[in-house]
Amino acid sequence: MDFALMQRVFPFFVEAALVTVEISVLALALGLVVAALAAAAKLSRSRLMRAIGTVYVSVFRGTPCLIQLFVLYFGGPQIGINLEPFAAGLIGLGLNIGAYMAESIRGAVLSVDRGQAEAARSIGFGRFQTLRKVVLPQAARLMIRPLGVNTVALVKGSALVSTISVVELTYTAQRFIGSTYKPFEIFGVAALLYMIVVFVVAKVVDLLDRRYAIV
Amino acid sequence: MQGLDFSVVLPYTSLLWTGAWWTAVLTVSAAALSFVFGILFAVAVLYAPKLIAWPVRFVMWLFMGTPLLLQLFLIYFGLVQIGIDIPALGAGIIGLGLHFAVYNADVLRAGIVAVDPGQTEGARSIGFGRWQTLRHVVIPQAVRNTVPPIGGNMIALLKESSIVSVIGIAELVHSAQLGISETFRPFEFYITAAALYYILNLVLEGGLRLVERKVEVSR
Numbered sequence: 001m002d003f004a005l006m007q008r009v010f011p012f013f014v015e016a017a018l019v020t021v022e023i024s025v026l027a028l029a030l031g032l033v034v035a036a037l038a039a040a041a042k043l044s045r046s047r048l049m050r051a052i053g054t055v056y057v058s059v060f061r062g063t064p065c066l067i068q069l070f071v072l073y074f075g076g077p078q079i080g081i082n083l084e085p086f087a088a089g090l091i092g093l094g095l096n097i098g099a100y101m102a103e104s105i106r107g108a109v110l111s112v113d114r115g116q117a118e119a120a121r122s123i124g125f126g127r128f129q130t131l132r133k134v135v136l137p138q139a140a141r142l143m144i145r146p147l148g149v150n151t152v153a154l155v156k157g158s159a160l161v162s163t164i165s166v167v168e169l170t171y172t173a174q175r176f177i178g179s180t181y182k183p184f185e186i187f188g189v190a191a192l193l194y195m196i197v198v199f200v201v202a203k204v205v206d207l208l209d210r211r212y213a214i215v
Numbered sequence: 216m217q218g219l220d221f222s223v224v225l226p227y228t229s230l231l232w233t234g235a236w237w238t239a240v241l242t243v244s245a246a247a248l249s250f251v252f253g254i255l256f257a258v259a260v261l262y263a264p265k266l267i268a269w270p271v272r273f274v275m276w277l278f279m280g281t282p283l284l285l286q287l288f289l290i291y292f293g294l295v296q297i298g299i300d301i302p303a304l305g306a307g308i309i310g311l312g313l314h315f316a317v318y319n320a321d322v323l324r325a326g327i328v329a330v331d332p333g334q335t336e337g338a339r340s341i342g343f344g345r346w347q348t349l350r351h352v353v354i355p356q357a358v359r360n361t362v363p364p365i366g367g368n369m370i371a372l373l374k375e376s377s378i379v380s381v382i383g384i385a386e387l388v389h390s391a392q393l394g395i396s397e398t399f400r401p402f403e404f405y406i407t408a409a410a411l412y413y414i415l416n417l418v419l420e421g422g423l424r425l426v427e428r429k430v431e432v433s434r
Contacts, residue, residue, distance in 0.1 A: 059409075062412070062413045063412045063413055063416075064375070064377035064378075065374070066388065067388065067408055067409045070401065070405045071401075071405040071406060071409065074401035074405065075402030075403075075405050078219060078400070078401065079219065079402060156283070157282070159282030159284040159285055160284065160378070169285075170288075173285055177288055177292050181292075181296065183296055187286075187288070187293070191280070194281045195277075198280045
């Protein structure tokens with residue numbers, strides 16, 4: 001192990017790790033919004049909305065994230081969408097994880113006991129009120145863990161944007177492996193930083209889970 | 216901005232089918248590897264002496280916390296550095312196989328622990344050794360009970376196999392890129408590739424549902 005090399009490249013990797021964090025956080029925000037809409041669409045009474053939600057989730061979960069990024073970044077200009085690598089990566093990752101998160105949200109909503117909604121309706125709550133005041137607060141607790149799992153997958157999946165030349169952790173690792181021929185050392189440095197990010201995400205999820213636990 | 220014209224893909228049909236075929240081969244080989252090593256890792260973590268169990272646990276932890284793409288770079292460039300020169304296809308299968316072996320091991324470990332202790336006690340009491348009990352009684356039940364989550368991992372594997380295109384394996388994404396390099400039509404080719412992945416995904420899901428039903432009936 002060439003520790004001097006690891007020390008020398010470390011600052012570059014920290015900078016790259018910040019890009020990984022930045023794109024992950026922004027994609028997470030986009031993903032959550034899209035996921036909430038898609039879950040609502042899939043749970044909707046309108047057949048059209050259900051169809052839209054189902055197609056979105058099925059297409060984005062049924063094809064590789066890499067291809068989705070390539071369609072957006074390389075194919076986009078053909079249909080008039082010109083995006084910088086970072087923007088394309090952020091939108092691609094967000095739309096991809098949104099499909100997975102939609103299922104997490106839908107699962108949580110569906111696992112709230114039906115009796116809760118029935119009771120709320122029977123004491124005169126409207127459909128929306130029932131959802132807003134009775135079902136969602138309970139579902140919110142149930143979705144913390146699955147959404148956390150999705151978020152960890154998103155952080156690791158963000159490595160894919162290196163293929164559309166976003167200079168993040170994996171891109172930087174690849175460059176340094178090419179220039180130093182020390183794959184194990186470089187992997188070690190990059191892995192350490194990924195582990196730190198994943199660890200922080202896991203801790204935050206734990207904290208939220210405990211904070212909102214039903215005792 | 217140019218108009219879309221999917222007919223540009225037609226002359227490359229056989230190229231794309233070949234790519235899809237290699238994606239299937241890659242997925243099946245890596246799946247087999249991930250299953251075998253998944254069982255080995257799970258057993259090592261649960262029953263092996265600490266000297267073996269701890270390194271296995273460390274590798275599992277490392278592989279679960281880092282991206283597959285990074286692991287592929289390590290395996291593809293790293294093995295060469297320690298004098299093992301394997302072709303890209305081998306590196307791709309090993310990388311995908313090990314990555315998903317770790318996820319399978321995680322599932323199988325839980326599955327093994329969940330097998331009723333009475334099963335082990337029963338096997339031991341009729342004279343099975345420790346290894347025999349594991350091999351003939353516990354693991355078959357654990358595998359049967361974990362078919363759905365392992366199937367989920369295999370579906371993820373199919374999609375993640377697209378990543379090995381970056382180390383130059385001629386699978387579906389790579390075929391699409393070949394077509395693009397001659398026609399400059401990324402949108403049409405990547406959408407076609409996505410459709411082929413979607414079909415492969417449906418086939419795999421169908422196959423897994425058959426396996427699940429078979430396991431369900433024979434229980």
